[in-house]
Amino acid sequence: MVESVIERITRGHFWDFHGGIHPPEQKTLTSTKPIKQLSLPKQLIIPLQQHIGREGDLLVSIGEHVLKGQALTLSSNPMVVPIHAPTSGKISAIKPSVIAHPSGLSQLCIFLDVDGEDTWRKKTVCPDLDQLSTHQIIEKIADAGISGMGGAGFPTHIKVNSKPDINFLIINGAECEPYITADDLLMMEQSDAIVDGIKILDKLLTPAFILIAIEDNKPKAIQALQQATEGIEKIKVCVVPTKYPTGGEKQLIQILTGQEVKSGRLPIHAGIVMQNVATCFAINEAVRHDTPLIRRVVTVTGQALSKPQNVWALLGTPVEFLLEQCGVQEIDNEKQPVIMGGPMMGFSVASELVPVVKTSNCILVPSKKEMPSAFEKESKEVECIRCGQCSDVCPSQLLPQELQWSAKAKDYQQLDKLNLSDCIDCGACAYVCPSQIPLVHYYRVAKAEIRQQQQLDIKAEKAKVRFEARKLRLEKEKVARQEKQKKAAAARKAAMNKSTPEATGAKSAVAAALARVKAKKAASQAGTTENRSDATENIKGKAKENAAEPVDDQKSQVAAAIARAKAKKKLKQEAINKVSSSNEVSVELEKLAPVAASIQSPADNKKEKIAAAIAKAKARKLKGATNPPVTNELPVAPAVVTTEELTDKVETERKVPEKVVKVDDKKAKVAAAIAKAKSKALAKKATQAASQPVHEPESIQNKVAVSKSVDNPIDVETSVLLPENEIQPEPAISKKEKIAAAIAKAKAKKKLKEGNNIDSKVTNNDKGNG
Numbered sequence: 001m002v003e004s005v006i007e008r009i010t011r012g013h014f015w016d017f018h019g020g021i022h023p024p025e026q027k028t029l030t031s032t033k034p035i036k037q038l039s040l041p042k043q044l045i046i047p048l049q050q051h052i053g054r055e056g057d058l059l060v061s062i063g064e065h066v067l068k069g070q071a072l073t074l075s076s077n078p079m080v081v082p083i084h085a086p087t088s089g090k091i092s093a094i095k096p097s098v099i100a101h102p103s104g105l106s107q108l109c110i111f112l113d114v115d116g117e118d119t120w121r122k123k124t125v126c127p128d129l130d131q132l133s134t135h136q137i138i139e140k141i142a143d144a145g146i147s148g149m150g151g152a153g154f155p156t157h158i159k160v161n162s163k164p165d166i167n168f169l170i171i172n173g174a175e176c177e178p179y180i181t182a183d184d185l186l187m188m189e190q191s192d193a194i195v196d197g198i199k200i201l202d203k204l205l206t207p208a209f210i211l212i213a214i215e216d217n218k219p220k221a222i223q224a225l226q227q228a229t230e231g232i233e234k235i236k237v238c239v240v241p242t243k244y245p246t247g248g249e250k251q252l253i254q255i256l257t258g259q260e261v262k263s264g265r266l267p268i269h270a271g272i273v274m275q276n277v278a279t280c281f282a283i284n285e286a287v288r289h290d291t292p293l294i295r296r297v298v299t300v301t302g303q304a305l306s307k308p309q310n311v312w313a314l315l316g317t318p319v320e321f322l323l324e325q326c327g328v329q330e331i332d333n334e335k336q337p338v339i340m341g342g343p344m345m346g347f348s349v350a351s352e353l354v355p356v357v358k359t360s361n362c363i364l365v366p367s368k369k370e371m372p373s374a375f376e377k378e379s380k381e382v383e384c385i386r387c388g389q390c391s392d393v394c395p396s397q398l399l400p401q402e403l404q405w406s407a408k409a410k411d412y413q414q415l416d417k418l419n420l421s422d423c424i425d426c427g428a429c430a431y432v433c434p435s436q437i438p439l440v441h442y443y444r445v446a447k448a449e450i451r452q453q454q455q456l457d458i459k460a461e462k463a464k465v466r467f468e469a470r471k472l473r474l475e476k477e478k479v480a481r482q483e484k485q486k487k488a489a490a491a492r493k494a495a496m497n498k499s500t501p502e503a504t505g506a507k508s509a510v511a512a513a514l515a516r517v518k519a520k521k522a523a524s525q526a527g528t529t530e531n532r533s534d535a536t537e538n539i540k541g542k543a544k545e546n547a548a549e550p551v552d553d554q555k556s557q558v559a560a561a562i563a564r565a566k567a568k569k570k571l572k573q574e575a576i577n578k579v580s581s582s583n584e585v586s587v588e589l590e591k592l593a594p595v596a597a598s599i600q601s602p603a604d605n606k607k608e609k610i611a612a613a614i615a616k617a618k619a620r621k622l623k624g625a626t627n628p629p630v631t632n633e634l635p636v637a638p639a640v641v642t643t644e645e646l647t648d649k650v651e652t653e654r655k656v657p658e659k660v661v662k663v664d665d666k667k668a669k670v671a672a673a674i675a676k677a678k679s680k681a682l683a684k685k686a687t688q689a690a691s692q693p694v695h696e697p698e699s700i701q702n703k704v705a706v707s708k709s710v711d712n713p714i715d716v717e718t719s720v721l722l723p724e725n726e727i728q729p730e731p732a733i734s735k736k737e738k739i740a741a742a743i744a745k746a747k748a749k750k751k752l753k754e755g756n757n758i759d760s761k762v763t764n765n766d767k768g769n770g
């Protein structure tokens, strides 16, 4: 088959592709003029990403001075292509700026203030290709930042590193789009350099044949390359018919070899690699002259320019500067449209600051007469009439009208079925559409949206993989941790069971700890019993416990109250036994008054003060009433008991930890209420004592009994726990006292009665005896 292809090419016979158009060429505007060397612009705007792939890592910073050819970014990935300083100067900014893209989007750019010196970095020229290995050549191509200059921008070092056997290396010099003559001029002027670049590719790819394809509308370029390749059997200059879009990769392969690269397949699958003539020139510059890709030929053309021509433009040169150099004409009251690329595949630039990049081959500045559609502000699009002309001209054999409907409906599944990815954006369909539908515009928007969705899907998939990996790692760590703990526990158990001194010591330690716990428990129980037997110690102990225990421990407080009650009961009993003189009543009553006053004095309550005053008065009265006639028979026991009890209570309350007292105002108020109740009860007792017959010894016991309920610590402590407004000690006490008093009165009356009876009996006896 290969032989038959070469035979056909030698005879000048080629295949044809489907569709295609023949628009006005408009190439003569620039094809007759040599490539111009421009002066240096004042500032270059260099986008970090100028190819298909990712941008490199920045190697420079703001304020840094760089030399011509110095790398500005680093390639850390095969899909990363570095960029270089096109001339010497100072980096003034690194920030986003509008770039050459149909959407007018912004990208990170390096702003280089040109110093005018154009000072090169150190270069290592290598004229002898045999000194370099294949690997070194590929490395030089990668380091030079070369990517496809025909429009695709695919990293060249990947393309030239193809492993399979290559049948054909096709050099694309077709340059089929109207107006553009950059490759034509390059072939005319740099044919030897291009052929040197082709030889480098030959060394890397070792193809069976090398085919240089040039449209027949470029006779000078054809002649130049034929001369440059004379005597090289492997290289064939193929003069193909002019037809748009012959320069399309799949279309040119079909023309030259008759092979159709199917949808979803790449030329490399058919043993074919294609490179643009400008890329061949750049490869030679990089490998032999150590010159990175920092400039390219750009066709600056259109009837709106006074000097349309091809120029050597430094990458990063703003479109504005190129237009100035080529004499752009002013337009009154209208914005001059500027198209980057040709009239078929180009797009309007959003700003004249848009810079030239590695894939920029043309700047078209048309006049209104030349391209009226470029000046129209509103689209003249009308409904599709299903004429089918678009399908007839489509080189990819697609259905442009159906693609357009699906693109408008954002039906991405249907677009996939219609093979939108095979569309090369040639614009042939839109060119022939009678309804003036901007078909390519719709395809580009749909492609961008699909690409964005695919990127999101890839990100989501990567995130899912990361999540699953993390989950798996955590589970593994958990299992490992549990295993480790199990092993450690088993080791400890084994160590305990051993009869070594350490194991015995460990066992003893555990046994000792258990014994300590038991002893502590027993001591605590014993201590409780002891405390119950010793009331005084218990009060102190409980007070201390209360200080240590939480304030709100109600149980502890109740227990302490019980202990205090028992202690007081004991003391009372002792006191009763001790008291035998009526004089002591007076003394104790004297003591009672200030104590009662001191209990109540802290309280602000007026009632309490009044009650205290009454108590004092009654005490004084009692003292006055009891002093002269009553001697040994006064009911002194209640007074004595109450005084001591109160004193003790005051002391006990003083001993109550400050912490407890300060807990809240409520308790303080309750304490005051208790004091008030006590004073009242005391006063009442005093009154009752005064009103009782002085010779009634039983009343003493009764009073003591009554006083129990008044001074009962349990009652007091319980009432402490009640709210202030619920404390009503007086009625309860009065009742009991009344009952006691009634009982005492009844007893006294009975005694008196008995006494009278005896007296009367004695009298009667005396009378009878007398």
Ligand code: SF4
Binding pocket: 390, 393, 394, 395, 396, 397, 398, 399, 400, 422, 423, 424, 425, 426, 427, 428, 429, 430, 439, 440
């Ligand atoms: S732009 Fe796409 S659909 Fe239209 S003719 Fe070209 S390849 Fe076909």
Ligand code: SF4
Binding pocket: 383, 384, 385, 386, 387, 388, 389, 390, 391, 400, 401, 404, 429, 432, 433, 434, 435, 436, 437
């Ligand atoms: S050429 Fe235009 S009008 Fe005709 S079928 Fe295609 S899209 Fe419709």
